[in-house]
Amino acid sequence: MLLRLLANAAALAVATWVLPGISLTDGSTLQKVLVLLGVALIFGIVNAVVKPVFQLVTLPVIILSLGVFLLVINAAMLGLASWVSGLLDLGWHVDGFWNALFGALIVSVVSFVLNAFLPDRKNRRGRA
Known part of the structure; x- marks a missing residue:
């Protein structure tokens, strides 16, 4: 779970670095890392709690758009994480x-890409 949090923090860091419209306040490197870890935690909670509700409510639109509307939902989750x-x-x-x-x-x-290199949680549960 910690590795997934770090992977999400790294993904958010890449998005922050690439896009000028996503900003991180100035501070030391440690402060920036802590902020990104906090945002990754918020983003993970938002994706775990709110995103399934959005997907259920917008299921017809997701089906009609052949899944492209999932990008809009992901954008809304990112905006919600920014708001929080x-x-x-x-x-x-x-x-x-x-x-x-x-x-x-x-x-x-x-x-x-990062999660492709992380160990699968299902495989760990099956081991004694």
């Missing part, structure tokens, strides 16, 4: 829908 991190005064912000959409795409791709 703003409430907690973490210093990480996504500016606007298009930055959230491209950020969600970057986070999805980077997370997919």
Whole structure:
């Protein structure tokens, strides 16, 4: 679980680095890492709790768009994580829908690549 948190933090860091509309407040490297870890935790909680509800409610649109609408949902989750991190005064912000959409795409791709190298949780449970 910690490795997945680190992978999400790395994916968020890449999106923050690539897109000018995603900003991280100035500070030391340690402060930036801690902020990204906090945002990754918020993003993980938002994806675990809110995202399934959004997917269920918008299921017809997801089916009609052949899954492309999932990018919009991911962008909304990134925007929601930005809003929550703003409430907690973490210093990480996504500016606007298009930055959230491209950020969600970057986070999805980077997370997919990084998670491909992480051990599978199902295999660990089956071992004694």
